[in-house]
Amino acid sequence: MNKYDAIVIGAGHNGLTNAAYLAKSGLNVLIVERNPYIGGATVSRELYEGWTYTNCSYVSSLLRPEIYRDLNLARHGLQVVPFGGGATLTQSGDYLGSYTNHEVKRREFARHSLHDADAYERFSTDVMRYCRFIRPFLLRTPADPTSFKPKDLSELFFLGKNLYELGEEELYEFIRFFTMSVAEFLDQYFESELVKAALSGSGLIGTALGPYSPGTAYVLLHHYMGDIDGNVGAWGFARGGMGSLAKALAGALQEHGGELRTDAPVAQIRVRNGRTKGVVLESGEEIDAPIVVSNLDAKRTFLKIMDQKDLPDEVVERAQNFKIKGSSGKLNIALDGLPEFPQFPVGCPLIKGDLHITENFEQLERAYDDWKNGTWSKWPYVDMMIPTLTDPTMAPPGKHMMSVFVQYCPAKLADGDWTPDKREAFGQTVIDAIATFSPNFKDLILHTEVRTPHEIEAEVGLTAGNIFQGDLSFDQLMFNRPFPGYAQYRGPVKGMYMCGSTTHPGGGVMAAPGANAAREILADLGRENITPEDFGDD
Amino acid sequence: MRAQYDKEHFRKHSLPTPFYPRMAELSQDSSWHCWKGYLSADYFENVELEYFAIRNACSVMDLSPMSKYRIRGQDAEAFFDRMVTRDMSKLKPGRVGYSVWCNDQGKVVDDGTIFRFGEHDYRLCAYERQYEWLMISSAGFDVDITDETEGVAALSVQGPTSFAVLSKMGLSGIETLKPFGIVHFPYHGGKLMVSRTGFTGDLGYELWVGGSKALTLWDELFEAGKHYGIRAIGTHALDIARIEAGFIQAGDDFTPANHTIRKDHDRSPFELGLGWLVHLDKPNFTGRRALIREKEKGSRYRLVKLDIDGNKPAHASYIFHGRKKVAGVVTSAVWSPTCKQNIAFASLEVAIDDPLNDLWAEIYYQRELQWNRVWQRCRVHDEPFWSPPRRRATPPGLF
Ligand SMILES: Cc1cc2nc3c(=O)[nH]c(=O)nc-3n(C[C@H](O)[C@H](O)[C@H](O)COP(=O)(O)OP(=O)(O)OC[C@H]3O[C@@H](n4cnc5c(N)ncnc54)[C@H](O)[C@@H]3O)c2cc1C
Numbered sequence: 001m002n003k004y005d006a007i008v009i010g011a012g013h014n015g016l017t018n019a020a021y022l023a024k025s026g027l028n029v030l031i032v033e034r035n036p037y038i039g040g041a042t043v044s045r046e047l048y049e050g051w052t053y054t055n056c057s058y059v060s061s062l063l064r065p066e067i068y069r070d071l072n073l074a075r076h077g078l079q080v081v082p083f084g085g086g087a088t089l090t091q092s093g094d095y096l097g098s099y100t101n102h103e104v105k106r107r108e109f110a111r112h113s114l115h116d117a118d119a120y121e122r123f124s125t126d127v128m129r130y131c132r133f134i135r136p137f138l139l140r141t142p143a144d145p146t147s148f149k150p151k152d153l154s155e156l157f158f159l160g161k162n163l164y165e166l167g168e169e170e171l172y173e174f175i176r177f178f179t180m181s182v183a184e185f186l187d188q189y190f191e192s193e194l195v196k197a198a199l200s201g202s203g204l205i206g207t208a209l210g211p212y213s214p215g216t217a218y219v220l221l222h223h224y225m226g227d228i229d230g231n232v233g234a235w236g237f238a239r240g241g242m243g244s245l246a247k248a249l250a251g252a253l254q255e256h257g258g259e260l261r262t263d264a265p266v267a268q269i270r271v272r273n274g275r276t277k278g279v280v281l282e283s284g285e286e287i288d289a290p291i292v293v294s295n296l297d298a299k300r301t302f303l304k305i306m307d308q309k310d311l312p313d314e315v316v317e318r319a320q321n322f323k324i325k326g327s328s329g330k331l332n333i334a335l336d337g338l339p340e341f342p343q344f345p346v347g348c349p350l351i352k353g354d355l356h357i358t359e360n361f362e363q364l365e366r367a368y369d370d371w372k373n374g375t376w377s378k379w380p381y382v383d384m385m386i387p388t389l390t391d392p393t394m395a396p397p398g399k400h401m402m403s404v405f406v407q408y409c410p411a412k413l414a415d416g417d418w419t420p421d422k423r424e425a426f427g428q429t430v431i432d433a434i435a436t437f438s439p440n441f442k443d444l445i446l447h448t449e450v451r452t453p454h455e456i457e458a459e460v461g462l463t464a465g466n467i468f469q470g471d472l473s474f475d476q477l478m479f480n481r482p483f484p485g486y487a488q489y490r491g492p493v494k495g496m497y498m499c500g501s502t503t504h505p506g507g508g509v510m511a512a513p514g515a516n517a518a519r520e521i522l523a524d525l526g527r528e529n530i531t532p533e534d535f536g537d538d
Numbered sequence: 539m540r541a542q543y544d545k546e547h548f549r550k551h552s553l554p555t556p557f558y559p560r561m562a563e564l565s566q567d568s569s570w571h572c573w574k575g576y577l578s579a580d581y582f583e584n585v586e587l588e589y590f591a592i593r594n595a596c597s598v599m600d601l602s603p604m605s606k607y608r609i610r611g612q613d614a615e616a617f618f619d620r621m622v623t624r625d626m627s628k629l630k631p632g633r634v635g636y637s638v639w640c641n642d643q644g645k646v647v648d649d650g651t652i653f654r655f656g657e658h659d660y661r662l663c664a665y666e667r668q669y670e671w672l673m674i675s676s677a678g679f680d681v682d683i684t685d686e687t688e689g690v691a692a693l694s695v696q697g698p699t700s701f702a703v704l705s706k707m708g709l710s711g712i713e714t715l716k717p718f719g720i721v722h723f724p725y726h727g728g729k730l731m732v733s734r735t736g737f738t739g740d741l742g743y744e745l746w747v748g749g750s751k752a753l754t755l756w757d758e759l760f761e762a763g764k765h766y767g768i769r770a771i772g773t774h775a776l777d778i779a780r781i782e783a784g785f786i787q788a789g790d791d792f793t794p795a796n797h798t799i800r801k802d803h804d805r806s807p808f809e810l811g812l813g814w815l816v817h818l819d820k821p822n823f824t825g826r827r828a829l830i831r832e833k834e835k836g837s838r839y840r841l842v843k844l845d846i847d848g849n850k851p852a853h854a855s856y857i858f859h860g861r862k863k864v865a866g867v868v869t870s871a872v873w874s875p876t877c878k879q880n881i882a883f884a885s886l887e888v889a890i891d892d893p894l895n896d897l898w899a900e901i902y903y904q905r906e907l908q909w910n911r912v913w914q915r916c917r918v919h920d921e922p923f924w925s926p927p928r929r930r931a932t933p934p935g936l937f
Pocket residue numbers: 009010011012013014015032033034035038039040041042055056057058059060061062264265266267295296305328329330405456459460461462465466467468469499500501502506507508509510
């Protein structure tokens with residue numbers, strides 16, 4: 001059959017979520033994916049026999065529990081397991097650990113600064129206040145502040161009510177917060193360089209900004225606002241790698257009769273008389289549908305798979321100027337055994353969490369300087385994890401897999417294009433840095449997958465390798481995401497929609513954009529809303 | 539300032555206090571909880587027996603986990619006067635004062651006791667950790683602040699025979715110690731401080747020593763008390779006594795302002811019935827402006843002591859006006875074994891036209907796994923439920 005009610009382009013986790021809801025509503029849905037595998041940046045692949053890599057995203061917290069439950073993802077094989085631990089290692093052989101027990105965590109902070117141990121309580125309370133503010137908006141469509149439609153007015157009222165709920169004092173703070181740097185934000189609480197560096201990482205991940213750059217405080221919040229089983233700010237591993245999340249979503253899609261085609265890259269969205277007609281694949285095959293949903297980032301959607309003649313000039317211009325800078329790389333490493341980190345006492349649980357090696361803002365800012373100079377960081381920020389310490393399914397018993405998220409790594413190098421040699425040199429820089437903390441690390445390496453923004457763009461289709469499908473800066477959030485006037489998932493052409501992380505509430509494995517877009521599509525079709533509502537007050 | 543922990547500190551969530559070896563011997567069921575990072579006994583043998591040690595003989599409780607800070611310096615009095623709501627110029631050396639302190643919004647950050655050792659030398663004992671708050675509040679004052687939580691061990695010795703026990707221990711001169719007074723004794727090459735303070739509303743003392751003298755103190759105390767019904771108690775027994783005495787507990791009866799995430803979940807001193815601690819005539823203290831505004835505009839809540847009909851404790855019950863309109867919730871409740879009353883604290887929302895003479899508690903209680911519900915009438919009680927004269931008698935009686 002070559003005619004559907006709706007076609008979703010891209011089987012990233014948001015495309016899958018969107019298609020699953022459209023199918024669940026009774027529509028005849030097809031999802032077309034360029035790669036031979038699904039998941040986009042939520043994917044697990046076996047690139048070395050016996051080892052499952054979690055190739056891009058590697059930990060889960062943002063995934064909306066309402067969707068997890070509503071689409072029966074548990075029955076379709078998804079299990080998110082929280083991990084304990086994590087530490088920022090220092091070159092002097094010490095570290096700041098993050099223990100799950102409150103009192104132990106506090107003593108660990110007190111080991112570095114008694115002041116900061118107390119201040120952490122105040123910091124957590126403030127961050128939780130902001131999380132509580134922002135979480136109810138994740139499963140809502142942003143209001144259009146220029147519209148007088150009842151729906152927009154009621155959304156604006158909801159926004160106003162929630163701002164009021166923050167209280168006067170907090171409201172001032174919250175507004176400042178959106179334009180602050182993560183360094184300035186943390187300076188308000190802490191004195192220890194190590195404590196501040198350790199907490200700042202969440203403000204830098206995926207972002208082409210340094211700790212002193214305005215806007216990074218919000219990025220920190222973006223990484224705290226998720227939860228596992230109501231435990232706000234907690235992160236976990238998807239058992240079997242993040243790919244099992246995509247598989248579970250595909251299961252839900254198929255349960256409701258949706259169709260999935262891989263190896264089917266879309267060349268263009270077809271438009272006739274200002275209306276969407278369907279898509280044409282790179283193979284030349286045409287598929288018809290009155291509704292076409294793009295899971296791609298805004299730049300790719302409007303500049304690569306749409307004919308600019310079909311678009312208003314304003315949209316083309318906004319797409320050209322859309323901020324989507326690449327700053328991250330990734331190493332996935334198959335290990336013959338567990339790497340030793342001698343700075344940890346025997347039996348210390350910290351190794352089960354996220355490990356970092358940048359111990360002050362200066363190192364982080366210097367790392368960012370390298371990016372600005374068009375090269376990768378000589379001493380990088382890493383978010384390094386060994387999921388096999390928690391998840392028994394990813395490598396043979398006794399063997400391990402390490403996932404290393406790296407900043408900063410530019411999409412374009414000062415000395416010309418990325419080459420395989422440069423990629424290997426980037427990978428070697430990261431491995432050498434880790435090896436300074438782990439004497440047996442290099443000897444254990446069996447295989448390494450090195451991904452720079454170049455590979456991430458080429459393989460996943462994220463423009464410039466930007467992990468969020470567009471910078472999470474204030475001017476690209478809420479009703480400005482991706483652009484003003486187009487934040488309600490509808491494209492500029494009738495029947496065309498967006499559902500990727502490029503839309504509200506943004507990047508990360510959240511599934512909210514996909515569900516929100518489905519809600520708007522169903523509303524336009526006059527169908528009942530079947531997407532879930534926020535659980536409320538956590 | 540760094541704390542003296544090494545990397546190994548993670549091996550146990552809760553650390554033993556200096557009295558732990560003796561307490562562990564007495565603990566029949568090893569029933570402990572974590573009190574700010576330290577092991578604290580729920581009970582040792584039996585909650586009722588321990589409760590009656592407080593009201594009938596002599597109870598001993600380990601207070602060491604309490605957060606303790608030493609504040610010294612030229613500006614120490616001025617600093618406290620600025621931080622807390624109470625007029626601190628009235629607190630003389632050798633005396634202890636209870637107070638609360640607020641944030642700029644006039645909401646209670648914590649409550650605690652302030653010990654004035656000398657002209658420029660104080661100790662603050664608080665429920666929450668306050669080191670950062672003290673640092674913030676001390677900007678511009680010539681004071682030196684150290685955390686003494688780890689180094690100072692403390693026992694609360696409470697009950698009608700507590701004076702007799704301390705006298706028997708040889709603490710001479712203690713008979714003249716008035717409520718909220720402090721005395722120091724040389725103690726085995728160190729020092730022992732005794733304050734006539736406590737959280738039970740009864741005759742009682744608190745004993746403070748350096749950690750290295752803790753076990754000696756315990757042993758001497760129990761030896762002295764063996765004919766006076768001395769008994770180690772856990773926090774469960776204390777909780778009954780403090781409700782009878784009308785003492786609120788941070789974390790139970792209110793959430794400290796630095797921990798409230800939701801709007802209106804914090805409380806002002808007025809809203810906790812602690813208006814008597816607020817000295818608005820002081821020219822300047824943290825929260826003053828907001829508290830003056832609250833005085834003018836009215837408070838959102840009031841905390842009341844309730845005497846409730848029947849004998850089913852009203853744990854977490856809703857309180858209603860006329861069995862119809864929700865008026866508030868119970869924050870602490872217990873059957874009082876001494877007063878033979880069903881008592882509680884409740885936080886009520888304040889509405890001007892709501893009379894307090896038609897309050898009802900909706901009480902759920904369980905029997906053989908089945909839940910039952912009763913409505914009981916509540917009467918507001920202005921005084922503490924229990925406040926015996928021996929609490930203030932100086933010299934105190936022997937039993
Ligand atoms: C290295 C890395 C690490 C990350 N780590 C984390 C993490 O730990 N936790 C977290 O929450 N988030 C993480 N993220 C972010 C998160 O993974 C992404 O924001 C999210 O997965 C994006 O999902 P999406 O569905 O919106 O888009 P995508 O995953 O980008 O999906 C788009 C899909 O469209 C397909 N496609 C592209 N072009 C075409 C075409 N022409 N025709 C058909 N199909 C096409 C792509 O192949 C892809 O499958 C990470 C991202 C990266 C890159």
